Amino acid sequence: MGKFAVISLTDRAAERVNEIMASRQDARGIRLGIKKGGCAGMEYTVALVTEPNAADDHIEHDGAHVYVAPEAALFLLGTEMDFEATPLRTGFTFRNPNQSSACGCGESVELKPADLKALAEARAQGAA
DSSP states (O other), X not given: OOXXXXXXXXXXXXXHHHHHHHHSTTOOEEEEEEEEOSTTSEEEEEEEESSOXXXXXXXXXXXXXXXXXXXXXXXXXXXXXXXXXXXXXXXXXXXXXXXXXXXXXXXXXXXXOOOXXXXXXXXXXXXX
């Protein structure tokens, strides 16, 4: 059985994370979180990681390192992170099964936490 991961990354997302890491000498990856804000109630946050936090969930895909803040894990469980570049927008996108709605611009979302028991069981199975 594979290692448990809170989220998954597409190849495009991993490529972009690797570009970010290569552009900054001290970059070790990016950190995903959530914060209250926007018209739908919550927003995703993406920050550069120079010093990993041992409490974060760590995901590695094709050399790209993504860390998930512990307080965001229940809201991001099962999320697929992608990257898109369109004429109107360039950035990371998230296909999140815990998202119940989003605002019209897509910048803020309404998230419901995943089942804590399911998260604990998935972590236990991934560690085995």
